Amino acid sequence: MRRWNSWGWETVSYPLPEQATHFLMDQLGGATPLPAASLTDVLASVPETRLEAHPLVDCSAEVRVNHSRGQSLADWLALKSGQLGVIPDGVAMPTTSEQVAELLQWAKQHQYKIIPYGGGTSVAGHITPQAAEQPILTLSLARLNQLINVDKDSLLATIGAGATGPQVEAQLQSQGYTLGHFPQSFEFSTLGGWIATRSSGQQSLYYGRIEQLFAGGRVETLEGALNIPAFPASAAGPDLREWVLGSEGRIGVITEAIMRVSPCPSYESFRVVVLPSWEQAIALLKKLVRLRLGLSMLRLSDGVETDTHLQLAGHPRSINALRWYLQKRGCGQGMCMLTVGFTGQQKSQYQNKIKLCKQLVAQHKGVSTGEWLGKKWAAGRFRLPYLREALWQRGFLVDTVETAIAWSQINLLKEQLENAVANALVDEGEKTWVFTHISHCYPQGASLYTTFLFRQADNYTTTYARWQKLKQAACEAIVKVGGTISHHHGVGKDHAPYLKAEKGELGIQQIKNWLINFDPNQQLNPGTLLPNPLLPSTLTPDSDQEDISRLSQDEPTDNQLSVHHDACQQMA
Amino acid sequence: MRRWNSWGWETVSYPLPEQATHFLMDQLGGATPLPAASLTDVLASVPETRLEAHPLVDCSAEVRVNHSRGQSLADWLALKSGQLGVIPDGVAMPTTSEQVAELLQWAKQHQYKIIPYGGGTSVAGHITPQAAEQPILTLSLARLNQLINVDKDSLLATIGAGATGPQVEAQLQSQGYTLGHFPQSFEFSTLGGWIATRSSGQQSLYYGRIEQLFAGGRVETLEGALNIPAFPASAAGPDLREWVLGSEGRIGVITEAIMRVSPCPSYESFRVVVLPSWEQAIALLKKLVRLRLGLSMLRLSDGVETDTHLQLAGHPRSINALRWYLQKRGCGQGMCMLTVGFTGQQKSQYQNKIKLCKQLVAQHKGVSTGEWLGKKWAAGRFRLPYLREALWQRGFLVDTVETAIAWSQINLLKEQLENAVANALVDEGEKTWVFTHISHCYPQGASLYTTFLFRQADNYTTTYARWQKLKQAACEAIVKVGGTISHHHGVGKDHAPYLKAEKGELGIQQIKNWLINFDPNQQLNPGTLLPNPLLPSTLTPDSDQEDISRLSQDEPTDNQLSVHHDACQQMA
Known part of the structure; x- marks a missing residue:
């Protein structure tokens, strides 16, 4: 069973070593976990459904609660407190594209709001329902999870969009192929979700981001089906795949995807090297990524993250031996x-790749740790999200933000982002523990992935307010320096207020107009991507002013967090 | 000076060896070139401009004629016959983005049609004007051709969108960088044109298609400017770059582009190998492209093209020696x-790349010809378009079509496409000489580039009708088997009727709606991408019917070629 108010399988945990707890207490002070609501109590508070009956729709309290939130920290606080506020009125479980189409027409007739649901792993509020006068139907793709076809000659696989990472890989690997898409949410996130949010996997340097892997497919919309053929490349005008990528459930529901797959690799390894400084490491990354060597991953922890990982790893004796060895080198x-x-x-x-890489590492005074740490990383590559629960139990919270920017701006953004987060709670005398890694490299720049730990307060309202301050400070720093508001988590509801900074006024207006073309009554995933309501296109600047100003960077809090207000106003 | 009614510089030619003429006469029969109109006569026939005076707009007859057509065979026939029909009423020559914006507002006020113009090299009718009640303003980007900025740390260069290939490369290479985008039209085509039509260069296997090189930039639209920041990657919803790529001048005018550049390569070579059969060659291509070796080009001629190239090369003695050597091997x-x-x-x-490639070539029974033919290819890589004039002078015409499709369908499409073209003129007893190459390879499939030679008739009308039949037969074959209507030439006006086959009914309707959002009065490049007029969004299927049916594959001729009708009805 999957945990209803936390990450992952109930049978899997990531216990925090005693030493790690002490380390965090040293940094942040002692902490006490907030009491979590019981599922029984939460289920008892679920209101009656407002949906008409439909044979494919389950309106039971438990299914509705289980599909009510993603995995953002705000979602967690709502689940843990038991104050869910808005939840879907029912969850549809179609098994075919035709059933999805039928459900969409049914929802259109009844003017229901519709939230397409993949694995429920969003950390940006994608599937978190907003209060609406109309009933809310969550449409789960969980049963569209089959490998439908493999064109082995062309390395193209057609797969149901609801397939989770393990379902995608198990079905492909049984035939000798891999998609090679391994985001950290791999265990639960789905193919359709990856596409709709422009996901990027840990090995995207080799296999490509989901944008490169998504060759075509089927999208059911309120206006009919989009069938996108899989060409190796095309110059035939607008690329409709790019209308689906990043659409975050607002133009329709991806039901099948034709994916570019690869033969399972014959050789694979992960090796950890240690660089004496961030500057040396950045210089090495640029060289490696620009050589187009075909590496599959470059993941660089900064000094604080490196130290934190060693502190949290347990095994103090081996870690000390490693530190001693590295110091010598x-x-x-x-x-x-x-x-x-x-x-x-x-x-x-x-x-040859390994050999050349070793030469360059040596030129940058890097020290190889062999394959030991690399194997450890690979073995636990999807386990890190479980750590959040262990931290919760000790009274700590952890969240992350991520962005991407050109190499010339990367140090400035890192500094401003970390400072903003480190200082966000100073007014209440709270400390924050902040560190950063680069998870994805490109010749022109890289992603920055910043993690921050802080203490729970003694009630949910204050705890939520702490998160709000941190998230807002981080997002504002990203936008101010000119990073994208997301490299691979997507926009959802939490990042929507910051989108205007990169799309511009005209861009935002045109995205609105485009969404309205697909969904004139704004039924699909309202509030995600752009705050609701979408006003129709206004070509006079004056009348436009008011709407655009709602997205202003100066006041993101209301828009960004309105989704969580209902839940949190009642928190004790 | 550039030729006004043919390809290229007046000082450059590609004379046809005597042996080559005999070869073509053997295949197609003897031919006589049609008489070409003089520029003086054509200029004398230019009508008065319908534009108001504007300091940035040149309404002289010569400038208007020089910007009236691209390089499609239909364009050529219009130019050579002197029966131009519709030509622009004037050509604007702005030097800044602000002037482009100002000209767009001026055109909007006066309801002029606007044709953005790069290098005039379209082979699909992109810049060919359609008859319109309103005056037609062609907006040339020729003076926005400067390298504006290079961020060396991030390998990002901001360049005026009107820069031609040589202008892009000269400015970048002087600083040690290259864009690496080398389409065959390189001498005259422009950065903005490449982006607007989703161009692909000869070395895109290494540097990427223009989609991968285009990181951001500025687009002036009738509704204001889109400023697209250059992120290395982003998951922040719809990618506005993808709204610009393939927009073919219909949403606005690209004025500046931020491009991903590379250091000039330290090592480069082109090597020709010969494979005993198409099947062996295809098997080799798949292996090479799937190894992600970082090759920069894979260009495979089929048997007929290989033989034709050897026939057209001249130097019969060296060629015979080569044939003898290859035969032995x-x-x-x-x-x-x-x-x-x-x-x-x-x-x-x-x-290491070369070594591994050699091993694989040997495994597929390929024979290396060393670097001799490769150097010859590189030296003449942009010269081939000049051959069209030499052929014209001998009474022959040459045209090409191109597509891309999955490996599993590539032989079927090649066969059907070649058969369609070979038989298109059988009803009038005319032969066609057809051959194909693969110009771009991907792990999932490849492009097919089919060339056909045929004879001019004894008048322009019949000659034009021959081309019509050939083009239609080729496009229908592509669409029938499921290829894209273009891998790198774009849609323009000539391919617009075939777009529905790959975008679908809903896709076409949504592209229309999207265009109307940017250009409610359909002023920008009408008839390109989608046939005009665009009807406004209709959400009732019935009223939609009539409009959609205009794109039906069953009757492409009228739509496809209406653009040339005016000119050709008068041809003698």
């Missing part, structure tokens, strides 16, 4: 851990 | 020439 204070992924089909090519 | 009838490009920054990596 010139890597001490400020050293940065870099995990490099090697993937390949052909032996000499694979070996 | 197992490559005779049906052999296929493959040009492989190697590009790199790092010596051992570059050498």
Whole structure:
């Protein structure tokens, strides 16, 4: 069973070593976990459904609660407190594209709001329902999870969009293929969700982001079906795949996707090297990524993250031995851990990659730790989200923000982002523990992924307010320096107020107009991507003013967090 | 000076060897060139402009004629016959984005039609004006051709969208960088044109298609400016770059582009290998492209194209020696020439690529011709379009169509496409000489580029009708088997009627609605991408019917070629 108010399977946990707790207490002070509501109590508070009966729709309290929230920290606080506020009126479980189409027409007739639901792993509020006069139907793709077809000659696989990571890979690998898409949410997130939110996997340097893997497919909309053929490339005008990518459930429901797959790799390894400084590490990353070597991963922890990981790892004796060894080799204070992924089909090519990479690492005074830490990373690559529960139990909270920016701006953004987060709770005398890694590299720049830990307060309202302050400070810093508001988590409801900074006034207006073309009555996933209500296109600047100003960066809080207000106003 | 009614510089020609003429006469029969109209006569026939005076707009007859047509065969016939029909009423020559914005507002006020103009190299009718009640303003970007900025740390260059290939490369290379975008039209086509039509260069296997190189930029629209920041990657909803790519001048005018550039390569070569058969060659291509070796080009001629190139090359003695050598090594009838490009920054990596490639070529019984033919190819890589004039002078015409499709369908499409073209003129007893190459390879499939030669008739009307039949037969074959209507030439006016086959009914309707959002009065490049007039969004299927049916595949001729009708009805 999946946990109803936390990450992951009930049978899997990531216990926090005693030493790690002490480390965090040293940084943040002691903490006490907030009391969590019981499922029984929450179920008892679920209101009557407002939906008409439909054979494909389940309106039971438990199913509705289980599909009511994603995995953002705000979602967690709502679930843990038991103050859910708005929840869907029912959950549809179609098994075919035709049933999805039928459900959409049914919802259109009844003017229901519709939330397409993949794995419920959004950390940006994508599937969190907003209060609406109309009933809310969550449409789960969970039963459209089959591998439908593999064109082996063309390495194209047609897969139901509701397939989770393990379902995608198990079905493909049984035939000798892999999609190669491994986001950290892999265990539960789904193919359709990856596409709708422009997901990026840990090995995207080799396999590509989901944008590159998504070749075509079927999208059911309120106006009919979009069937997008899978061409290897095309210059035939607008690319409709790009209308689906990042559409976050607002133009329709992805039911099938034709994906570019690869043969399972013959050779693969992950190796951890340690660089003496962030500057050396950045210089190395640029060289490696610009050589187009075909590496599969470059993941660089900054000095604080490196140190924190070593602190949280347990095994103090081996860690101390490692530190001693690294110190001897010139890597001490400020050293940065870099995990490099090697993937390949052909032996000499694979070996040449490793050899060249080693040369460059040595040129940048890096120290190889062999394959030991790399294997450890690979074994636990999807386990990290479980740590959130262990931290919760100790009274700590952890959240992350992520962005991408050009290399020339990356240090400035890192500094401003970390400062903003580190200082966000100073007014209440609270500390924040902040560190950053680069998870994805490109010749032009990289992603920054910043993690912050802080203490729960003694009630949910204050705890939520702490998160609000941190999230807002982080997002404003990103936008101010010119990073994108998301490299791979998407916009959802939490990032919607910041979108105007990168799309511009005309861009936002045209995205609105485009959404209205697909969904004139704004039934699909309202509030995600752009705050609701969408006003129809206004070509006079004056009348436009009011609507656009709602997105102003100066006052993101109301829009950004309105979704959580209902739940949190009642928190004790 | 550039030729006004043919390809290229007046000082450059590609004379047809005598042997080549005989070869074509053997295949197609003898031919006589049609008489070409003089520029003086054409200028004398230019009507008065219908535009108001504007300091940035040139309404002289010569400038208007010089911007009246692209390089499609239909464009050529209009130019050569001197029966231009519709031409623009004037040509604007702005030097800044602000002037472009000002001109757009001026045109909006006066309800002029607006044709954004890059290098005039379209082979699909992109810039060919359609008859309109309103005056037609062609807006040339020629003076926005400067390298504005290079962010060396991030390998990002901001460049005026009117820069031609040589202007882009000269400015970048002087600083040690290259865009690496080398379409065959490189000498004259422009950055903005590449972006607007989803162009692909000869070395896109290494540098990427223009989609991958275009990081951001500025687009002036009738509703204001879109400023698109250059992120290395983003998951922030719809990617506005993808709204610009393939927009073919219908949503606005690209004025500046931020491009992903590379350091000039330290190592580069092109090597020609010969494979004994198409089947062996295809098997080799799949292996090479799927290894992600970082090759920069894979260009495979089929047996007929290989033989034709050898026939047209002149130097019969060296060619015979080569044939004899290849025959000895197992490559005779049906052999296929493959040009492989190697590009790199790092010596051992570059050498390893070549070594591995050689091994695979040998495994597929390929024979290397060393670097001789490869150097010849590189030296003449942008010269081939000049051959069209030499052929014209001998009474022959040449045209090409191109598509892309999955590997599993590639042989079927090649066969059907070639058969369709070969038989298109059988009813009038005319032969066609047809051959094909693969110009771009992907793990999932490849482009097909089919060339056909045929004879001019004894008048322009019949000659034009021959081209119509050939073009229609080719496009219908592509659409029937399921290829895209263009891999890198774009849609323009000539391919617009075939777009529905790949976008679907809903896709076409939504593209229309999207265009109307940017250009409610349909002033921008009407008839390109979608036939005009665009009807406003109709959400009732019935009223939609009539409009959609205009795009039906069953009757493409009228729509497709209406643009040329005016000119050709008068041809003698």
